[in-house]
Amino acid sequence: MMSGGRRTPLELYVHVPFCVRKCAYCDFVSGPAGPEEMAEYVKALLAEIQAAGRMEKVSGYEVVSVFFGGGTPSILETSDIEKILKSIRRAFFMGEGAEITLEANPGTLTPDKLTAYRRAGINRLSLGLQSSNDRELSLLGRIHSFDMFLESYRMVRDAGFSNVNVDLMAALPGQTEESFRKSLEAVAELLPVPPEHISVYSLIIEEGTPFYAAYHEQAEARAAGESDTGLLPSEEAERNMYYMARSLLKERGYDRYEISNFARLGYECRHNIGYWTGVSYLGFGISASSYMEGKRFINCEDRKVYTEAMAELEKNRDIEPALRTVRREEEIVTKDRAMEEFMFLGLRMMCGVSEKRFMERFGVSMREIYGPILEKMERNGLMEWDGIRASWKLTDAGIDVSNYVLADFLL
Numbered sequence: 001m002m003s004g005g006r007r008t009p010l011e012l013y014v015h016v017p018f019c020v021r022k023c024a025y026c027d028f029v030s031g032p033a034g035p036e037e038m039a040e041y042v043k044a045l046l047a048e049i050q051a052a053g054r055m056e057k058v059s060g061y062e063v064v065s066v067f068f069g070g071g072t073p074s075i076l077e078t079s080d081i082e083k084i085l086k087s088i089r090r091a092f093f094m095g096e097g098a099e100i101t102l103e104a105n106p107g108t109l110t111p112d113k114l115t116a117y118r119r120a121g122i123n124r125l126s127l128g129l130q131s132s133n134d135r136e137l138s139l140l141g142r143i144h145s146f147d148m149f150l151e152s153y154r155m156v157r158d159a160g161f162s163n164v165n166v167d168l169m170a171a172l173p174g175q176t177e178e179s180f181r182k183s184l185e186a187v188a189e190l191l192p193v194p195p196e197h198i199s200v201y202s203l204i205i206e207e208g209t210p211f212y213a214a215y216h217e218q219a220e221a222r223a224a225g226e227s228d229t230g231l232l233p234s235e236e237a238e239r240n241m242y243y244m245a246r247s248l249l250k251e252r253g254y255d256r257y258e259i260s261n262f263a264r265l266g267y268e269c270r271h272n273i274g275y276w277t278g279v280s281y282l283g284f285g286i287s288a289s290s291y292m293e294g295k296r297f298i299n300c301e302d303r304k305v306y307t308e309a310m311a312e313l314e315k316n317r318d319i320e321p322a323l324r325t326v327r328r329e330e331e332i333v334t335k336d337r338a339m340e341e342f343m344f345l346g347l348r349m350m351c352g353v354s355e356k357r358f359m360e361r362f363g364v365s366m367r368e369i370y371g372p373i374l375e376k377m378e379r380n381g382l383m384e385w386d387g388i389r390a391s392w393k394l395t396d397a398g399i400d401v402s403n404y405v406l407a408d409f410l411l
């Protein structure tokens with residue numbers, strides 16, 4: 001994998017499936033658990049990381065980013081986060097400048113925890129706020145109020161973190177354009193300094209969640225274009241929320257670099273950009289997904305199956321049987337599939353997809369494969385050619401219907 005002595009970039013994801021309480025809209029693999037269960041899980045994570053580091057193929061890679069996600073990684077003991085990072089450094093080659101993010105929930109942080117995170121090497125913190133409106137927070141089932149968030153944010157800055165993300169959500173039940181604007185302003189005006197990065201996610205009504213039981217009929221009515229959709233904001237209101245996010249954040253120095261992500265120059269999240277641009281990544285823990293050496297796989301969601309398989313790993317140095325128990329949905333990424341991914345993941349980025357990089361990677365021109373689709377999208381005003389970057393990108397109208405545009409690139 002090494003070319004001319006240079007190592008290939010690799011990103012690592014560590015899934016922490018624990019939360020103080022489950023939010024009413026969330027279908028990520030996460031939930032409450034006791035200290036013993038957490039300790040057992042961390043032990044399994046350490047075993048998986050060490051085993052992955054023993055795989056011959058990782059020797060040509062350099063870890064460029066690590067992302068602790070979940071769930072709520074900040075719920076773990078600080079010593080656990082330290083152990084995991086130490087284990088990663090032992091098992092992989094990690095360069096000096098790696099971006100190391102930890103997701104944290106307001107209400108789970110203390111100054112001591114934050115100091116320890118910094119000492120362990122975490123240099124980016126991502127805080128889930130969702131809304132600055134306490135009524136919306138309580139409807140979402142969040143464990144914190146806006147004031148509690150402010151206290152956590154102040155602690156994060158006091159601890160010296162200079163690369164901070166805040167997550168917000170749009171299209172919440174009962175949310176108005178006005179209340180969304182207030183959330184945006186509250187985040188963009190945070191003291192002592194506003195965050196370097198802001199993500200805005202539209203609420204997805206996920207099957208199996210309390211929100212699904214309460215709102216999926218409304219969501220379907222909304223998708224069918226019916227005007228009275230109960231508490232859920234209309235599609236037009238949701239679009240307006242995104243327009244508002246773009247213009248309000250632009251005025252305050254944030255550039256939209258991806259459909260849902262805004263950053264000050266130089267603070268774009270490298271880890272997520274890696275996902276959209278085809279960088280290899282390995283995920284550790286239940287439900288973590290990976291993409292390496294042309295294969296995609298995802299770990300099982302069952303914590304018991306996972307911890308038992310990882311305990312086997314410790315007894316037996318042959319890692320294949322244990323990994324086979326845990327890893328699911330292995331997909332060989334064929335050239336056609338890789339081209340599709342280049343387009344539908346890359347087009348999420350506002351800089352678009354580069355013709356030159358497509359040619360370098362696949363040895364064929366983008367126009368030869370996608371010419372008719374690109375022309376159709378351009379005719380319909382959904383995509384445009386950027387002559388300066390020599391790339392194709394979504395127009396504003398294309399961003400509004402990005403699901404439809406991106407789906408068209410599946411061969």
Ligand SMILES: C[S@@+](CC[C@H](N)C(=O)[O-])C[C@H]1O[C@@H](n2cnc3c(N)ncnc32)[C@H](O)[C@@H]1O
Nearest residue numbers: 025026028070071072103128167201202203204
């Ligand atoms: C998986 S969570 C982990 C972060 C952390 N536990 C928290 O909630 O603060 C990452 C982000 O995903 C977003 N998210 C979770 N469920 C969602 C849903 N159903 N629709 C849209 N965004 C969602 C939220 O903005 C959340 O901050």
Ligand SMILES: C[S@@+](CC[C@H](N)C(=O)[O-])C[C@H]1O[C@@H](n2cnc3c(N)ncnc32)[C@H](O)[C@@H]1O
Nearest residue numbers: 013028069070126165167199269283287288289
């Ligand atoms: C929705 S994103 C939020 C990122 C945040 N806005 C930021 O800028 O740091 C993070 C979530 O995506 C999920 N995630 C990211 N990478 C993953 C992977 N390789 N496997 C499984 N889930 C992953 C995790 O649930 C994680 O909490």
Ligand code: SF4
Nearest residue numbers: 019022023026070071
């Ligand atoms: S949104 Fe975050 S805090 Fe809420 S249940 Fe999901 S992972 Fe946990």
